[in-house]
Amino acid sequence: MEQQGFVFWMTGLSGAGKTTIALAMIEKLQARGVKIERLDGDVVRESLTRDLGFTAEDRAKNIERVTFVAKLLSRNGIGCVCSFISPYQSVRDGVRANTTNFIEVFVDAPLEVVIDRDVKGLYVKAIAGEIPNFTGISDPFEAPQNPDLHIRTDLETVDESAERAIRYLEERGLIPLVIPT
DSSP, X not given: OOXXXXXXXXXXXXXXXXHHHHHHXXXXXXXXXOOEEEEEHHHHHTTTTTTOOSSHHXXXXXXXXXXXXXXXXXXXTOEEEEEOOOOOHHHHHHXXXXXXXXXXXXXXXXXXXXXXXXXXXXXXXXXXXXXXXXXXXXXXXXXXXXXXXEEETTTSOHHHHHHHHHHHHHHTTSSOOOOOO
């Protein structure tokens, strides 16, 4: 079976575990020879979208640019693991409409857990009003109502999450199935 292109779109609050799961997935998939790329919010904001802020309009433009890259990758048979807060359902729906084999993944953890994980202290600053437009505090996060996959990072390990995500890709026929020996 030949690999198909896909867009594995992880959405969730800052600190939920999107990047951590993406890195674990990429390592496992590359070891299997899967053609895969990773698009990550922090990395993209250092280059492709460094001119954008965090207003609703800038967030939409950020995702628009990322969608274009993901579309190119997925239509050329490359899997794309994307980790973006992407707080608005309408914007995620736009990504779904414009990419090949879109999978919406809700990487979820309670607010108190993501605050505890926050090594940069961003949530504390946002709660104090020092960071405007901070998703989950002063800006809304629209949780997916019917995600293709729901990962609760407060209830499973990174490895369990990554393995479950990879099994989902196998079950959908988007990557070759590995048969245990």
